[in-house]
Amino acid sequence: MPEPLIKARNVSLEADGKPILKDISLDIFRNEIFGIMGPAGGGKTSFLRLVNHTFRGSNVKIEGRLHVLGEDVLSDEVNPTPLRRKVSMVFATPVVLPMSIFENLVYGLRIQGIRDKSRLREAAERGLKAAILWDEVRDRLDKPAQKLSGGQQQRLCIARAMALSPDVLLLDEPTSGLDPISTFRIEEALKELKKRHTIVLVSNNTKQIARVSDRCAFFLMGELIETGKTSQMFTVPREKKTDDYIAGRFG
Amino acid sequence: MTPKRAEHIALGLMVSGAFLALAILLFIIAVIMIKGLPHVTLRFLLDNPMDMGRAGGIFSTIVSTIYLLVVSLIIAIPLGVGTAIYLTEYTVEGKVTKIIRFGTECLAGVPSIILGLFGFILFVVKMGFSWCVLSGGISLAIMILPVIIRTSEEAIKAVPQSYRDVNEVLGGSKWQGVIRLVLPNAAPGILTGIILSVGRGIGETAVVIFTLGTSLRTPFSIFDSGRSMAVHFYILAQEGISMKNAYATAAVLVFSILIINIFSYYMMHRFVKGRT
Numbered sequence: 183m184p185e186p187l188i189k190a191r192n193v194s195l196e197a198d199g200k201p202i203l204k205d206i207s208l209d210i211f212r213n214e215i216f217g218i219m220g221p222a223g224g225g226k227t228s229f230l231r232l233v234n235h236t237f238r239g240s241n242v243k244i245e246g247r248l249h250v251l252g253e254d255v256l257s258d259e260v261n262p263t264p265l266r267r268k269v270s271m272v273f274a275t276p277v278v279l280p281m282s283i284f285e286n287l288v289y290g291l292r293i294q295g296i297r298d299k300s301r302l303r304e305a306a307e308r309g310l311k312a313a314i315l316w317d318e319v320r321d322r323l324d325k326p327a328q329k330l331s332g333g334q335q336q337r338l339c340i341a342r343a344m345a346l347s348p349d350v351l352l353l354d355e356p357t358s359g360l361d362p363i364s365t366f367r368i369e370e371a372l373k374e375l376k377k378r379h380t381i382v383l384v385s386n387n388t389k390q391i392a393r394v395s396d397r398c399a400f401f402l403m404g405e406l407i408e409t410g411k412t413s414q415m416f417t418v419p420r421e422k423k424t425d426d427y428i429a430g431r432f433g
Numbered sequence: 434m435t436p437k438r439a440e441h442i443a444l445g446l447m448v449s450g451a452f453l454a455l456a457i458l459l460f461i462i463a464v465i466m467i468k469g470l471p472h473v474t475l476r477f478l479l480d481n482p483m484d485m486g487r488a489g490g491i492f493s494t495i496v497s498t499i500y501l502l503v504v505s506l507i508i509a510i511p512l513g514v515g516t517a518i519y520l521t522e523y524t525v526e527g528k529v530t531k532i533i534r535f536g537t538e539c540l541a542g543v544p545s546i547i548l549g550l551f552g553f554i555l556f557v558v559k560m561g562f563s564w565c566v567l568s569g570g571i572s573l574a575i576m577i578l579p580v581i582i583r584t585s586e587e588a589i590k591a592v593p594q595s596y597r598d599v600n601e602v603l604g605g606s607k608w609q610g611v612i613r614l615v616l617p618n619a620a621p622g623i624l625t626g627i628i629l630s631v632g633r634g635i636g637e638t639a640v641v642i643f644t645l646g647t648s649l650r651t652p653f654s655i656f657d658s659g660r661s662m663a664v665h666f667y668i669l670a671q672e673g674i675s676m677k678n679a680y681a682t683a684a685v686l687v688f689s690i691l692i693i694n695i696f697s698y699y700m701m702h703r704f705v706k707g708r709t
């Protein structure tokens with residue numbers, strides 16, 4: 183077994199006296215799409231936010247160990263900025279910045295002080311191609327990004343994250359609210375991306391998890407009910423709750 | 434009296450109140466323009482006052498006014514915008530922010546004559562600057578600071594939180610988010626506040642008399658005294674030197690304030706439109 187890129191051991195999270203994650207242990211390996219599914223409020227987004235060190239709240243209590251790319255991200259010494267360049271996150275609702283498509287794409291590079299035109303263009307193109315958006319916007323990169331359609335905006339956000347060439351891409355419900363065609367495009371893009379990257383895909387669409395993920399986890403009310411190979415979880419789940427959820431009996 | 438009738442009466446009062454306010458404004462502007470505008474010539478704008486303002490123009494007072502405003506803005510903008518950034522981006526709402534906010538509210542409530550006296554005692558006398566552009570600029574900056582803080586804060590808060598989140602997940606520091614996303618998007622709102630405070634500063638007399646002084650010479654260094662247009666008008670009218678020139682000065686003053694207000698109104702509209 184290779185060393186996992188993300189290794190959670192007994193991670194518990196509490197904010198405002200309310201338990202959000204309870205004793206989560208799981209491994210995510212290089213070049214896989216790891217799906218996280220579960221009903222609303224299960225702690226999926228919170229888990230992603232722990233991984234890239236962006237969880238914010240009052241009275242936050244964290245226990246356990248969480249190693250990301252070999253670094254202990256729960257320790258106080260972790261420097262979050264370099265971490266976030268290697269572990270990029272895309273939100274459930276697309277947030278495009280009020281600037282051109284190009285400037286959106288290179289934002290992450292500009293804040294690193296990169297000014298070289300050809301490097302910026304290269305990164306922008308790489309991101310767009312990764313998100314399968316290149317053909318649609320290649321000749322209007324200087325147009326305002328907010329004019330793009332919802333599906334294009336979501337792919338632009340993925341492209342913006344990919345322009346940084348991160349090791350890990352955290353996607354929080356990237357296709358919620360999108361039409362089937364846009365969803366299909368994003369799923370195709372993900373399958374292509376996993377050749378060189380590792381993807382954590384949060385989705386409350388179980389069919390999507392079944393379609394694209396290699397391994398997955400089922401979160402329920404802050405607990406990790408089950409994790410394993412997607413093919414196995416969707417055919418012979420070990421837990422009855424997983425079976426019920428996949429069959430659509432709750433959630 | 435039926436509720437319906439009461440509503441009619443109340444509505445009538447409110448409408449006539451609104452029209453009365455408008456009528457008073459138009460009346461004031463009309464009187465000043467009719468009495469003043471005929472005397473406003475290019476020579477009036479470009480000549481220095483002579484014989485205490487009985488003759489000549491108001492050139493040196495225009496220079497003093499602009500000089501004073503520029504100095505006070507140079508002080509108040511970084512301080513005010515900086516305070517607003519600190520309050521909104523770098524602190525969690527709590528005791529400290531409440532105290533700072535309460536302090537600025539109080540500052541806004543201090544009568545300008547008191548501020549003038551304070552500026553006089555501290556800058557003119559104690560620190561030995563005498564009456565000059567610097568003393569006036571600092572004192573006026575203190576006066577407009579609350580306006581700039583308040584409007585900047587509102588403008589900064591109106592920038593969507595999601596922009597800051599994007600900056601964060603792409604590896605940006607808080608400061609980079611402020612510089613690259615928050616300030617550019619808050620700029621129209623901040624600018625509106627600055628223009629508003631220019632409007633207030635241009636008409637201010639109490640603070641200015643005490644700190645800038647009343648010299649009719651054109652100030653060059655920030656340690657030179659001067660006389661702003663508003664103060665000039667006040668002295669001309671109050672000492673009965675020349676009602677003709679007083680009205681002409683007032684016309685220029687009102688005209689500038691009008692332009693500034695229209696401009697800030699326009700900016701505000703663009704700001705609101707840009708947000709949606």
Ligand SMILES: Nc1ncnc2c1ncn2[C@@H]1O[C@H](COP(=O)(O)OP(=O)(O)OP(=O)(O)O)[C@@H](O)[C@H]1O
Pocket residue numbers: 197198200202220221222223224225226227228229237238239240386
């Ligand atoms: N910063 C916070 N402070 C306090 N409670 C929080 C915080 N963030 C999340 N929670 C709570 O933790 C629980 C899990 O939230 P989270 O957003 O992680 O769930 P989720 O699985 O992503 O749900 P959804 O499918 O609706 O996106 C919710 O009950 C939420 O109210």
Ligand SMILES: [Mg+2]
Pocket residue numbers: 226227228274354
């Ligand atoms: Mg969520």
